[in-house]
Amino acid sequence: MYNIGVPEYQNFGTPFQTHLTKGGQKMLGAIEAGGTKMVVAIGDDKGNVIKTAEIKTQTPDVTIPKIKEFFEGSDIRAIGIGAFGPVCVDKGSEDYGRIGKTPKPHWVGFSWTEAFKDMNIPIAIDTDVNAAAIGEVIYGNGKGLEDVIYITIGTGIGVGVYSGGRLLHGMLHPEAGHILLPPGKEDDFEGNCPYHKHCFEGLASGPAIKARYGKEPFELIDNEKVWELEADYIGKAIMQYICCYSPRRVILGGGVMHVEKLFSLIREKTREYMNGYINTPELEDMESYITPAGLGGEQGIKGALFLAGREVN
């Protein structure tokens, strides 16, 4: 076992080695692919991160070689990727790992599986939020549960869905950050999602908060009205996810959720919007039901490691 503490993601621009790899240990690679940065890691199948780095997301031509350089010489057996969507997550499809129409122009049509084909190891792909969801289920606050949703509220809003002991897919994957919400009565902000205006992401993401008030969320930290409205939207959304997925726990992560006082407000709002319609023991214990991520930001990369491990176990 490795005792690595919390890797200092913030402080390095180039790959660095925090711990030596153990001889004979099954090493795995992981990529948490975001629109602005890629977090890459080498770890084991116990959720231990051995080595990690951040690589700026530029064009695939620039970024992919840097990722490969990071993995070089590490003898990893598989790579797990939690990627921004839309991405084909259907293992049976010839497009498995291919990115669809996205506002990130250089990445449209890019294929993760093709990009790493020359490494001759299995590549597992899911969405960033599904990777985070499984990370929380295996190692974090969703441990032991078969039905968990992970919601990230930050630059965007996304939902990872673990249902009946499996990550939920379909013709594509959930894009549940884009559910429509009834706007708050006193909110005249029309929403900033380029596709749906006042969807959840368009009303409650970090950039939506900034667009509504003209200030960064952290500058608004003492403005109670801001967080009251934010919690109201999140509560409306969670109410809908409860109706759709009936999760046994709701885990919240992402930059906006660093505002800790949101949690109690969100629990209150969720209860208000459910209005006693569904009665379960889980909903009676809102403190446990709506909970922060347990892995302090590592849920995505640990989930991606787990996805990699599944390929070789």
Place this chain on the structure above:
Amino acid sequence: MYNIGVPEYQNFGTPFQTHLTKGGQKMLGAIEAGGTKMVVAIGDDKGNVIKTAEIKTQTPDVTIPKIKEFFEGSDIRAIGIGAFGPVCVDKGSEDYGRIGKTPKPHWVGFSWTEAFKDMNIPIAIDTDVNAAAIGEVIYGNGKGLEDVIYITIGTGIGVGVYSGGRLLHGMLHPEAGHILLPPGKEDDFEGNCPYHKHCFEGLASGPAIKARYGKEPFELIDNEKVWELEADYIGKAIMQYICCYSPRRVILGGGVMHVEKLFSLIREKTREYMNGYINTPELEDMESYITPAGLGGEQGIKGALFLAGREVN
């Protein structure tokens, strides 16, 4: 094989025999349990309905003996039930089959499994809409697909979810007819759901239409504005279900969906609300993607037969 045509559910008040049972055939029982009536059937594991009846939903003390009478002497091997919710669908729970808090007072706490325990055969329970969903997947318009949702729009609104080849459950089961919808700009009806006012059911069920216009839906058949608004709400809801479940097909049933002109309006509205955000081959063929139920009202009872069959196969 039986060739039974379409049973005339409408015309009988007491059980009747449409076809003789075949010797040696594995006979199964099915109950489609609604708030106003129970449809009961005896059939086989090929989806053939042999005998059927409607029984008025009164108190369990009155209704259950009538259902048992219907099954008497039929040598059924299992019973499948598609029941109004909330109902415990967790097979591992000691409450499997027990009805939760419902506005139907005599049924609160009633247990389907206990009620039929004396028959000494397996009882399978799911929600009415999940039963209809699996009916459509096995025998109807969802055939061959692993990800299908079935939406019923009638006295209430409910959604059956078949995802990754399984009916979706969680801490309970989906109650996705109660997702919140942004109200239409010119709609000043506040919704009639006693729990959530302007949820999907509160805005677009048959009783919601009646409450908004003061007339029965069938009296409004030539009023284009009525169906424009109805399709608008249904389109908003389907957009959200696509974001949440990513189904490969959306099947619509229930009384309101007898208004056939709704289908093309709904497809249009769904496309409008998706606004090109998700691009899949399925969504390009809206005619196939959003489709009526293929079993003409029998999806629930055939699905319940299938659930029964799974218990003995």
